[in-house]
Amino acid sequence: MRSLKVLKGAVFPIFILIIWLLSSRHSTNNLIPAPNEVINAISNLWARGEIQKHVSISLIRVLKGFGWAAIIGVPLGLCFGVFTKFRLWLMPTLHFLRQIPPIAWIPLFLIWFGIGEGSKSAVIFYAAFFPVLLNSLLGIEQIPRRFWEVGKVLEFDYLKFLWRLVLPASLPSIMAGLRLGMSMSWRALVAAEMIAATSGLGYLIMSARSLVRMDEMVVGILLIGLIGILIDAFFIWLERFLAPWNKETLGVGENERSIASSG
Amino acid sequence: MREALLQAVNITKIFEGKTRVEALRSIDLAINQGEYVAILGPSGCGKTTLLRIFAGLTKPTTGKCTFLGEEINKPNRQRALVFQDPRLFPWLTVRGNIELAIKKQAFIEANERIVELCKKMQLSEFMYSYPHELSGGMAKRVALARALAGDPKLLLLDEPLAHLDKNIQLSLLNELHRLWKDGLTSVLVTHDVDEALMLATRIIILSARPAQIIANQQISLPFPRDPLDGEFVQLKEKIMKINSGVGEPE
Known part of the structure; x- marks a missing residue:
């Protein structure tokens, strides 16, 4: 079953590869680099240590910005979930800020934080922060009322509510937020590196552009997609590892019977 | 009277x-x-x-x-309430679910109490099973054991x-x-x-x-x-x- 799934998923990329091969063979103006040229570019860039350098710089940047977004976003989201009064004060502002794409902030961040790492960290943080915060909040909102009642009946104190109910029950949603936040921050990072950077995958593409190296541009694009998929796969694995009960049994979002109608 | x-x-x-x-x-x-x-x-x-x-x-x-x-x-x-649906926490084992109701006490005492309750409710074999691995009847037994763990009157x-x-x-x-x-x-x-x-x-x-x-x-x-x-x-x-x-x- 699994191999059939993989096979089905591979059909479309193979189709694109064939189209790519054919179009590059018939291209007369060098606009589409042939796959073998891209492979050569990969080996050249690798030999020069360029791929290793740019990938590691981009990954470190994203981990820093994303790490801060997770450290601040998860507890804040949980606080909003538990203390609903906070929400009334802050949610409208947060919803407003959420609508602004991180790229729109880049010019301002460049002025505020300089052309160095500060502005990039701010963009990544901004991109990851809202999905992390809102999913953590959603995680608490989706805890079924029947579980809260178990806690009440068993006289949980605040700490027990937090450790035994709130955190584990909202973990799947927190993980989904982290996964989404990571993916958003990865995209934002590349955009930030394209505008103002002297290293990183975004810079790799932009510097290839200035030299009109179509093959290296494609290498950069492929690497971004590939690393994005690997990061996503890691988060999926982490979610399954930390919350193996999810989907099977939790019944998140199920409609609760109203007390009035139960006999 | x-x-x-x-x-x-x-x-x-x-x-x-x-x-x-x-x-x-x-x-x-x-x-x-x-x-x-x-x-x-x-x-x-x-x-x-x-x-x-x-x-x-x-x-x-x-x-x-x-x-x-x-x-x-x-x-x-x-006053222990056993709900119509067992309401077990899916992220905890049978043992963990029963432990929820035990008042703060030394680990050994709590452990003894859980083992005793599992034995009483015929759950000894399932102590480390998760709720989704249990039958409906077993889940009800766990819910009952959890209620009893609080020493109700x-x-x-x-x-x-x-x-x-x-x-x-x-x-x-x-x-x-x-x-x-x-x-x-x-x-x-x-x-x-x-x-x-x-x-x-x-x-x-x-x-x-x-x-x-x-x-x-x-x-x-x-x-x-x-x-x-x-x-x-x-x-x-x-x-x-x-x-x-x-x-x-x-």
Whole structure:
């Protein structure tokens, strides 16, 4: 079953590869680099240590910005979930800020934080922060009322509510937020590196552009997609590892019977 | 005269929402130490609401409910409520779920208590299983074990045998009887007359909504009870008549 799934998923990329091969063979103006040229570019860039350098710089940047977004976003989201009064004060502002794409902030961040790492960290943080915060909040909102009642009946104190109910029950949603936040921050990072950077995958593409190296541009694009998929796969694995009960049994979002109608 | 463990005085419950629903009207009831009280009534009449008031999960609109002489205003492990659905935390094992109800105590003591409860409820083999690995009957046993872990003085059971197959019902029924025999006062909410007659020392019948007590019948049949026994059948017919609004209330 699994191999059939993989096979089905591979059909479309193979189709694109064939189209790519054919179009590059018939291209007369060098606009589409042939796959073998891209492979050569990969080996050249690798030999020069360029791929290793740019990938590691981009990954470190994203981990820093994303790490801060997770450290601040998860507890804040949980606080909003538990203390609903906070929400009334802050949610409208947060919803407003959420609508602004991180790229729109880049010019301002460049002025505020300089052309160095500060502005990039701010963009990544901004991109990851809202999905992390809102999913953590959603995680608490989706805890079924029947579980809260178990806690009440068993006289949980605040700490027990937090450790035994709130955190584990909202973990799947927190993980989904982290996964989404990571993916958003990865995209934002590349955009930030394209505008103002002297290293990183975004810079790799932009510097290839200035030299009109179509093959290296494609290498950069492929690497971004590939690393994005690997990061996503890691988060999926982490979610399954930390919350193996999810989907099977939790019944998140199920409609609760109203007390009035139960006999 | 035995001491009343739980006393409900003139309990009324009205749910205010889009439509106003009067669930309970003027319920007066005393549950004594050592009793097994079954509350019968038509579906949706307010039996569960009454049980939730006893548990402290729902506040009555008017009237007062006391437990050991003190007014009930919040849940307490001494009045253990077993919900209709087991409500086990899916991220915890059977052991972890039972542990939730244990008061702060030394690890060794808590461990001994959990092992003892698992043995009592025939869950020893499943101590490290997760809820989704359990059958419906097993999950109910875990919910019961969790309720017992808080050392309750009163066990409140909401349709404990619903949605289970006959064999499992029978084994759980024996378990519930054994707990009462060991001294645990119990209140059972059910719509099944057989279930009530197999377990209860007293049956209370509620009317349709707004629920009022229409019968309060002592059951003096000896244990173990046989559903095919003539006296049992007679009593069952009488209760069914009252329950369906045909018979004369006592």
